Amino acid sequence: MSIPMHQLPEQQPTVWQPASVEEALRLKRQWGEDAVIVAGGTWLRTSWENGLTPMPQHLISLGRILALSGLTVGAEGQVHIGPALNIADLMRNGLVKQRCALLVQACAEIAAPSIRNLASVGGNVMTRTGDLIPALLAMDAQVRRTNGTTEQTTLLSEWLTPTNAQGQHDELMTGILVPAKTSAAASERQEKASRKHEFYLKVGRREAFTPSVVTVAGRLTLEPDGTIAHIAIAVGGGSAVPSRLTRAEAGVVGKPLSKSTLKALHQDVMADFQAVADDYAGVSYRKQTAANLIISECYKAWRKGGGGHASQP
Missing domain, CATH: 3.30.43.10 (Uridine Diphospho-n-acetylenolpyruvylglucosamine Reductase, domain 2)
Structure with missing residues (x-):
């Protein structure tokens, strides 16, 4: 109240x-x-x-520190997002739409437009439970921060660990870095040889403008024969600190996208997601929902590629 x-x-x-x-x-x-x-x-x-x-x-x-509100691309194609940049401006940026579509999708699920015009990207991450975090984790994002003397760059997944959280009150976030996509030519060649699928899903207590109960994000690459070449999965929701499910990912890479593979992935997501209960949803509901959403998206990736091989789910 x-x-x-x-x-x-x-x-x-x-x-x-x-x-x-x-x-x-x-x-x-x-x-x-x-x-x-x-x-x-x-x-x-x-x-x-x-x-x-x-x-x-x-x-x-931080309003007068212009460098913290900018958006640039590094020499290697890495997208550097200023932490004070508001979420609405991030969504509207053409470069972000082209290179970070998954992040734009996550932005659209946050609060109302009036809030997105004020809320900053870095502020959402600094809460340690923000809805942008699962998308950034799936994209292997990094966090750049400084104590005023030295500047460090750390994987977001490492920055979120309890050990690193202890010293963050003495630091200031200066950037969020998203790794570069491959060149247009290389991307076209990869698309011909494999199938890619990205997803971001948020489950709340109502359709819009609501805190998340469960949030999942992922990126999946399938070989022409349906083998999982790469997968990145991140989960969060409620007061749980979002995380990458690296053990679940490792368990399916190199395997065909079959019914047995998806069953094992579902079990691993249920086991590895460190959900937190509150007055609105319990741990088992959050785990089950996260696992169901992820498996559903993997099946969509198979269907998008045409399906039809012997190991169909």
Whole structure:
């Protein structure tokens, strides 16, 4: 239940607008736990208004640091997304539509358009349960962050682990990196030799504008004979930290997309998904739903390629 306006604290936070990453980190160190770094602020505002966290004394805005709101392509074709870029602008970007279609699909499932105009990509990731995370995990995305002195780049899957989470309050995210796709010519050759399928699915308590109960994302490549050449699967939902199901992936790579393979994959997803229960859904429901969605998408990939071989599911 939201806090009525008359119950909000009379003392409103001081807003700081640093012009550089170094200045933002310096202010954070100066004010410590009394300060919060903010981009769009939509998730933080919800926490304050619902009384989940106290409103801080200081807000450190990233709005004036233009480098954190940009989108560029590196020399090797890697897409570099500024963490302060809002979700709506990311969706509208032609380069992102061309190279990161799975991410655009995930963006469309987040909240209402008015929220997407404010909410930042980095803020969604910083929640550690955001709906963009499964798509980014399936795309092997990396996180770039700095402590003001040194900058490090880490796989998002590693950044999400509890060990890495301990030191993140002293750092600032400076970029989200999505690996490059192959060149157009190479991609065309690969398409002729194999079949690719991407998917992003979110199950909520209603059709739209709702927190996720289960979210799955994946990328699948099949050889002409139906053999699984590559698969990446990520799951999340609710308060669970999304993760890649690497053991389940390894168990099916190199195998034909057959009924027995899908049955084994279903069992592995059920076993490996670290779902978290809440008032809306239990662990078993989340696990079953995630496994069913993933198997359904694998079957769609087989159907899209025409099916018809002996090992059909």
